[in-house]
Amino acid sequence: MSLWTHRDFVPLWIGHTASQLASFAAQVTLPLVAVTSLGASAGQLGVLRAVEQLPVLLFSLLVGVLVDRWRSRTVVVVADLGRALVFASVPLGVGLGLPFLYVAGFVAGVFTVCFDVACMAALPHLVARDQLAQGNSMLETAKSAAQISGPAIGGGLVSLLTAPIAVLASAVLFAVSSLSVSRIRSRSSSGIPATGLVQQIGEGLRIVRRDASLRAIAAATCAYQFSFTALTTIYLLFLSRTLDLPSAVVGLVLASFGPGVLVGSLLSAWLPRRFGYGRVMVFAALISDMVMLVTSTLHGSGAASIAALIVINVLYGALSQAVDVAVTAVRQMVTPLAVQGRVVATINFLGMGLTPFGALLGGAVAGAAGVRTALLAATAGLFLSPLCLTRLRRSLAE
CATH class of the missing domain: 1.20.1250.20 (MFS general substrate transporter like domains)
Structure with a gap:
């Protein structure tokens, strides 16, 4: 249907x-x-x-x-x-x-x-x-x-x-x-008791901690959000100062993520059917991170560097979006309906809670070791996410 x-x-x-x-x-x-x-x-x-x-x-x-x-x-x-x-x-x-x-x-x-x-x-x-x-x-x-x-x-x-x-x-x-x-007619609801607010928050945290699949998703989300926030903090400095790109070109390069994300969204329903959720999550994440590694090797503001940045961003956007949709679908499948809200909120809280620290660390490393070195280190940190997802893939295969 x-x-x-x-x-x-x-x-x-x-x-x-x-x-x-x-x-x-x-x-x-x-x-x-x-x-x-x-x-x-x-x-x-x-x-x-x-x-x-x-x-x-x-x-x-x-x-x-x-x-x-x-x-x-x-x-x-x-x-x-x-x-x-x-x-x-x-x-x-x-x-x-x-x-x-x-x-x-x-x-x-x-x-x-x-x-x-x-x-x-x-x-x-x-x-x-x-x-x-x-x-x-x-x-x-x-x-x-x-x-x-x-x-x-x-x-x-x-x-x-x-x-x-x-x-x-x-x-x-x-x-x-x-x-x-408001036109949705489904009457389904979890119907949990309207008491024990702190206990119910704790239940959401415990469910994520105790379930191997949800624990892997939470760990992968934390690793990704922390590293990606550090990366984006450094990335703008890399484009404008290290490569010395004009502001208009910086805008064009940043905008190139959008079409890639759109392509990844369009492919995200087909890829798991063709290759399975485990392969899509792990290998698409690995490939996207390897593509992003190329960024730190670029030099100069010539047409070749600009074209390479656009291609990298489109590919990264497409692959990372496919991973995100696959992980979301798996999380929804393994989470009981009664705790969908608390599991979503717990994983969002853990992942987004690390973003300020990622931004601070990215800026500090860029100031201490240089922008290019910091960019390479932040990109390397992205590989922690597919490493966490390998455990999720094994649990799906069991």
């Missing part, structure tokens, strides 16, 4: 697509409100970005429990309705200055955590086990397309209108998402 005719998946896909488009557009429009309307400095922009990300660490585990207590559909609907109201308030509240924008960014970040956990936990409740790969592929393809087009739409709207008015486009899209997901 094609998921395009699935009565509950299609509203989820439409809502997910609208929500992702709104999110990526807001990554451009909200900072531009701070810059163009409020004269924010680089440091103040950094604060805005930090308060948007802080809810991941503060609320992920709590949200996991709420998703398992309530219908995941309900959490998605409330989350995007909340984000719609937050972004609709920006044109009215911008006169209050940067403190208002910080609060808006933080509240939107809380709702984003709710959406991310609930949306990932919803799919196993709606589709059959053998449809998870297809469903994740379709959702990730939509997200990849939004990642490419959302910033362009946001920037275009700012140039046509003003930044505060352009933010309203995200409010409308979040409202569309909320309305679409």
